[in-house]
Amino acid sequence: MRVVFLSPSYPPEMQQYTRGLAEVGAQVFGVGDTPREALPRDVRPHLHDYLQVPRIMDEDDVIERVSAWLRGREIDRVLANWEPLVVLAARMRERWGVPGMSVDTVRAFRDKQLMKERVAAAGLRVPRAFRIRTASEAREAAERIGFPVVIKPISGAGSADTYRVASSAELESALAKMDHVVEASVEEYVEGEEHTYDTVCIGGAPVYENVARYLPKPLEARTHEWISPVIVTVRDLGQRKLQPGVALGRDVLRALGMGDGFTHMEWFLTPKGEAVFGEIGCRPGGAHLVDQMNYTSDVDLFREWARAVCWHAFEGRTERKFNVAIVFKRAKGQGRITRIEGLEAWKRACAPYVVEDALLRPGTPRRNWKQTLLSDGHVVVRHPDWDETVRMATLAATDITMYAE
Secondary structure: OEEEEEOOOOOOOHHHHHHHHHHOOOEEEEEEOOOHHHOOOOOHHHOOEEEEOOOOOOHHHHHHHHHHHOOOOOOOEEEOOOHHHHHHHHHHHHHHOOOOOOHHHHHHHHOHHHHHHHHHHOOOOOOOEEEEOOHHHHHHHHHHHOOOEEEEEOOOOOOOOOEEEOOHHHHHHHHHHOOOOOOEEEEEOOOOEEEEEEEEEEOOEEEEEEEEEEEOOHHHHOOOOOOOOEEEEOOOOOOHHHHHHHHHHHHHHHHHOOOOEEEEEEEEEOOOOOEEEEEEEOOOOOOOHHHHHHHHHOOOHHHHHHHHHHHOOOOOOOOOOOEEEEEEOOOEOOOEEEEEEOHHHHHHHHOOOEEEEOOOOOOOEOOOOOOOOOOOOEEEEEEOOHHHHHHHHHHHHHHOEEEEO
16 A cells, blocks of 8 residues: 655644554555654654655645656555645645545535535535735625624635624725635524534544534634633534534535545534534644544554554444543743643642643744644543543633733
């Protein structure tokens, strides 16, 4: 099994997928713009070969360089788990006649307006939305939908360059911040809880499913620096309130023609119990969500994803043992972390349920909280009881304080 894996070392979690591919018996041909000598030590043993390209985002150039590099060698899979590269992987599959999802199928997982159109065509509930390229089109779309609305890039990831606007003045402010965005979507703002629906699929059928809840909604967490964002994977997927979302997720996979691999969907649960589609990607969730899923089931989904895409098999556990909460922290002040208060007391109070402490330590420069949900590090707890998991996560959010100067 010969696999081309795009960007095997960046973002950092891609190193785990590279490991997974090697562990299930694949020869991994990595392609990225990281210099060979700068590849992390942990990823090198799992690469059969590696090609450095000048710019991994230059699709036409990458296709030509990789085609020349691999001339005379058969390739069985072309894979990408980083959102900006999924279309490139599909183009390479079509160029070489390799099995996997087509460019047309993958574009519907990347283009937010196209995905909503195809999901709506299947009779599923989506927010009203319009594709816009100019400020005047944005104003017209907002008027047709009615405030509040959400404006975000057509091909974005996470909540970057995403704004909730409740008035014409707020819309103008958001447009001024998005002048670098070529194409965007203006859509209806949906009130209610926001959840994920995550899967590993074989032939479009989920072999592993996950639901997580955002506390608070990502858009709110991206707006206020003082918030410590929390994401909690749900142990009990059988509870009645989640069934509309799980059913919606399965229907969306069918509507978009999902093949093999990870999916990460976001959906809303309204106060009336209605499940409303948000968006979906044919790649894993970021911000350590796959780590949370691993902790939920005591499974290695990095390896089981690889087994699914290479061999159409899944041997991991699917039993859900724990609710798992990750809490991202943001320091007060700018510059370098100087001290952390409340961490040791929280760890003593929540032991033995603390499974990770990955907060940045004193002396480390702060991260830009607007550019990464990872912020200044995180802690993770897990517990079989939902309320107890949320209680411990809330304590971490309120009682741990980081300072920088």
